[in-house]
Amino acid sequence: MNEFNYRKEGFKEYLTFSKKKDFLLESEKNFGPITLCFETYGKLNEDKSNCILITHALTGDSHPARHAPEDTEGWWEDFVGADKIFDTNKYFIICSNILGGCSGSTGPSSINPETGKAYGITFPIVTIKDMVNAQKKILDYFNINHLLAVVGGSMGGLQALQWAVSYPDFIDGVIDLASPLNLSTESIGINHIMRRAIITDPNWNKGDYYQAAVPFNGLSIARMIAMLTYQTKDLMNKKFGRKTRSNIIDFYQGFDAEFEIDSYLNYQGSKLVNRFDANTYLYITRAMDLFDLKREYGSYEAALRRIKSKFLLASISSDTLFHIGELRKSRDILSLSGVNLEYHEVQSNCGHDSFLLEPGKYEEFLKEFLDSIKSNWNNADYNAGSL
Secondary structure, eight states: OOOOEEEEETTEEEEEEOTTSOEEOTTSOEEOOEEEEEEEESOOOTTSOOEEEEEOOTTOOSOSSOSSTTSOOOTTTTTEETTSSEETTTOEEEEEOOTTOSSSSSSTTSEETTTTEEOGGGSOOOOHHHHHHHHHHHHHHTTOOOEEEEEEETHHHHHHHHHHHHOTTSEEEEEEESOOSSOOHHHHHHHHHHHHHHHTSGGGGGGOOTTSOOOHHHHHHHHHHHHHHHSOHHHHHHHTTTOBSSOGGGGGGOSOOOBHHHHHHHHHHHHHHTTOOHHHHHHHHHHHHHOOTHHHHSSHHHHHTTOOSEEEEEEETTOSSSOHHHHHHHHHHHHHTTOOEEEEEEOOSSGGGHHHHOGGGTHHHHHHHHHHHOTTSOGGGGGGOOO
């Protein structure tokens, strides 16, 4: 194994490994060097038994919550922190930006040391399993040989499931929020349309745009499409209805007069372009499409029978991205495969975004689940050590 190179800048931590290009991808290609950007919260106890790994969704990163009042807001602010669901007074939290990401981890926008230029589309195709195997390197560096839990929603839930299958003896509990066993045909189709929006933007330039204008329109449109799948029709009707931003007569002068929903989607599209890489969007949505435990194990049952951890699966009643029917099917397959399963259906009008926006609907059963799996470590020893 190549030696690790660790550094810390502010609250962000960076681990570089596989310097000899020896990280084996699921495609059987060797790759490296790899840097993962991650953040940690709380203290690791003396026997390193209170560690929770949080995995992020599609456009997430390593920053789920503030580290201090002056820090920037995180994407899971109401879930992670002192006395919150993932209580940093009790647990040591790790959250890393994934392999293939664009927020400090090695991805398409990173510089290829062999060429001195951004990888672009010469970056290898990566899978959810590759992301998980890369995350494992962080734990190896800290000599953490067991996780209390792996937690993720949406694409993060796919990672959590892969963790349970790939490292069955490593985890006490898995929390999968709003994520099925694989993507439906509809979801794959939506991802395809989003990728086409990016690829057909003239500024995409076959993925080589890092020294020129970025494919602003393509990535912005992809984000607009995604936003429509994260919320419900009822919620959007309530928030925007058919309200407009200008007088009705302007509609007869051209296409610039906007409904409120138009303005909202334009804003969300522009906002993502300012913080996210278009090629990364291509690679990560492709990784989600490719996620299929059958490919390695022959069947879902064979893969899921490997799971030894207690498993919590939560679906959202109004989810239009990963429909509740898909999650119920996942529940049934997990149960029939002998997984120690706890299943919850969250009643919400917020759609897929519920697991990001409504901590009150998750707090009770998530805290109870964590309490049920932490019996193997002594809370009284919590302050014995720190990292």
